[in-house]
Amino acid sequence: MKYLPLHLDFSGRRCVVIGGGALAERRARQLLEAGARVDLVALEAGRELRSLIASRGGDVALRGYMPGDVAAGYALAVAATDDDETNRRVAAEAARNRVPVNVAGEAARGDVIFPATVERAPLTISVASAAASPTLSRLLGARIEALVPAAYGELAKLVGKFRARAKEKIPDVRERAQFWENMLQGAVAENVFSGNAAEAEAQLSRALESPSEHSAGEVYLIGAGPGDPDLLTLRALRLLQQADVVLYDRLVSPEILEKLGGELIHVGKRPADHTVAQPDINQMLSDYARAGKRVARLKGGDPFIFGRGGEEIAHLAGEGIPFQVIPGITAASGCACYAGIPLTHRDHAQSVRFVTGQLRDGGVDLDWPSLVAPMQTLVFYMSLRGLPLICENLQKAGMDASTPAALIEKGTTPRQKVHAGTLGDMGNLTERTEVRAPTIFIVGAVVSLRPELGWFEAAKNTG
Numbered sequence: 187m188k189y190l191p192l193h194l195d196f197s198g199r200r201c202v203v204i205g206g207g208a209l210a211e212r213r214a215r216q217l218l219e220a221g222a223r224v225d226l227v228a229l230e231a232g233r234e235l236r237s238l239i240a241s242r243g244g245d246v247a248l249r250g251y252m253p254g255d256v257a258a259g260y261a262l263a264v265a266a267t268d269d270d271e272t273n274r275r276v277a278a279e280a281a282r283n284r285v286p287v288n289v290a291g292e293a294a295r296g297d298v299i300f301p302a303t304v305e306r307a308p309l310t311i312s313v314a315s316a317a318a319s320p321t322l323s324r325l326l327g328a329r330i331e332a333l334v335p336a337a338y339g340e341l342a343k344l345v346g347k348f349r350a351r352a353k354e355k356i357p358d359v360r361e362r363a364q365f366w367e368n369m370l371q372g373a374v375a376e377n378v379f380s381g382n383a384a385e386a387e388a389q390l391s392r393a394l395e396s397p398s399e400h401s402a403g404e405v406y407l408i409g410a411g412p413g414d415p416d417l418l419t420l421r422a423l424r425l426l427q428q429a430d431v432v433l434y435d436r437l438v439s440p441e442i443l444e445k446l447g448g449e450l451i452h453v454g455k456r457p458a459d460h461t462v463a464q465p466d467i468n469q470m471l472s473d474y475a476r477a478g479k480r481v482a483r484l485k486g487g488d489p490f491i492f493g494r495g496g497e498e499i500a501h502l503a504g505e506g507i508p509f510q511v512i513p514g515i516t517a518a519s520g521c522a523c524y525a526g527i528p529l530t531h532r533d534h535a536q537s538v539r540f541v542t543g544q545l546r547d548g549g550v551d552l553d554w555p556s557l558v559a560p561m562q563t564l565v566f567y568m569s570l571r572g573l574p575l576i577c578e579n580l581q582k583a584g585m586d587a588s589t590p591a592a593l594i595e596k597g598t599t600p601r602q603k604v605h606a607g608t609l610g611d612m613g614n615l616t617e618r619t620e621v622r623a624p625t626i627f628i629v630g631a632v633v634s635l636r637p638e639l640g641w642f643e644a645a646k647n648t649g
């Protein structure tokens with residue numbers, strides 16, 4: 187490691203920035219933000235920056251660099267002119283006077299680099315690449331920026347407030363570290379992230395009253411989306427990574443399961459084969475949470491759309507177990523997007539209906555006339571077995587046999603297939619071709635846009 191990452195307290199320290207471009211200005215502002223006293227040597231500088239520098243006791247010299255500008259005693263020099271030769275002279279003077287220097291564009295020539303930073307004050311995350319590629323550092327910083335919840339700073343402040351009390355209540359260093367680990371990955375942190383700081387503070391306070399009894403158990407009811415792991419939300423990913431145990435359904439794709447740590451338990455259900463009965467799943471959720479575990483209940487798509495998520499959390503609510511629900515991209519939305527079928531479109535559909543196609547007593551029990559409306563898209567979930575009946579009943583209720591329709595198989599995954607046709611010819615699809623669940627059935631004029639808008643399979647074939 188050539189560069190040692192340190193976070194230095196620059197408040198009140200004198201720094202000099204040589205250069206008048208955008209980068210020099212950014213560095214000057216960064217140093218000012220850190221509380222430094224900045225001297226600026228630049229051919230020109232905006233009035234606002236000049237007065238900011240002056241207000242902190244710094245000097246601005248509106249001219250080019252002159253030997254003597256980097257006098258001994260500066261805590262840092264920044265060489266950020268647009269002339270490499272000048273920057274080198276600045277760096278040489280800094281070296282002679284033992285002033286640490288950062289050289290813009292040629293970081294390796296200096297001895298200080300400015301990392302990419304993600305600010306969650308009082309927390310700062312910095313990324314640097316030992317001057318190999320500032321762009322790579324910046325891109326990685328942007329990824330971290332997206333992954334770290336905005337309220338992490340609030341969490342850090344809360345911890346700071348309780349640190350002394352925790353030290354007094356839990357003198358053992360290891361026990362204390364374990365306590366903080368539980369708090370920072372459990373309900374306290376989640377309350378802060380949801381904007382419920384007062385509740386988080388109360389929880390932390392209660393936990394510190396009897397730290398040994400405290401159980402951080404809670405349940406996250408998470409929507410996994412339709413299959414592509416990239417469709418998980420950032421929140422879903424974060425909670426899955428911190429879960430001790432994950433109870434997952436059959437429809438959660440293998441690509442998503444590969445990403446998970448913790449104990450994985452399959453509780454999936456097939457239409458006719460309930461691997462684990464619903465009351466048993468409910469019981470497992472509350473038992474694990476009572477044992478102090480962070481339990482992720484992972485369901486395909488969105489947990490509140492044909493997912494029985496409501497029943498599971500009603501049980502938890504009844505038992506007084508803390509939970510939160512994380513929405514997922516529902517199959518209708520994910521599969522339609524990946525198949526190039528906009529569910530609504532100004533010229534073709536003003537509304538969309540999500541309908542269950544599940545068979546009941548050998549039939550699909552729906553109010554068919556209400557489904558036949560102009561400018562409407564219908565999306566049938568759980569419709570593979572009932573496909574012939576759905577096509578037949580829609581036509582009997584008055585829908586034209588030529589209405590475009592598509593059955594999407596294993597949507598959003600590398601195994602996605604789209605069987606497109608019309609209402610009149612989709613009824614016997616499974617007699618003509620092999621189709622594998624899960625599938626979703628879309629009916630409506632919007633399906634006709636697919637030849638023009640389909641992108642996913644085309645990308646797969648060329649990729």
Ligand SMILES: C[S@@+](CC[C@H](N)C(=O)[O-])C[C@H]1O[C@@H](n2cnc3c(N)ncnc32)[C@H](O)[C@@H]1O
Binds near residue numbers: 489491493521624
């Ligand atoms: C019990 S429902 C669960 C729906 C889920 N909660 C959601 O929001 O997508 C299961 C149905 O979702 C649909 N489905 C889920 N994932 C799918 C996928 N990748 N491709 C096609 N259909 C899918 C199928 O119609 C399947 O029968």
